Amino acid sequence: MSRRYSVASLRRRIATWREQIRFRWDLKQMAKDNPHLIDDIGLTRRQAEEEIAKLPFWQR
Template sequence: MEPADVSRRRYSLATLRSMIATWRERTRYRWELKRMAKDNPHLIDDIGLTRLQVEEEIAKLPFWQR
């Protein structure tokens, strides 16, 4: 394996890790929105979102997590 192949692989692994971290962060955010909408719906206005925006974001969770 040549050095260029190795650096390309590392970059790909770094990119993959970054993508997974982003997905996890978005999932946590959507779970928090879901919890907030259920427990403290008045806080939705405080963070500058509409109820429709929150519902659209929650809808992006996989169906088994909604």
């Protein structure tokens, strides 16, 4: 059974993926440069590390 997606839904999905990657990349930079800011956004160090680990291996 094949799924059919509209072009609009595929664009939304790709946009969501890009937003997630950008958030994780920014979080990685924040953890490296200003780790005290992680608390300010309401994440624990462990939660931040878990999100960073979701980056593609070539971006970690």
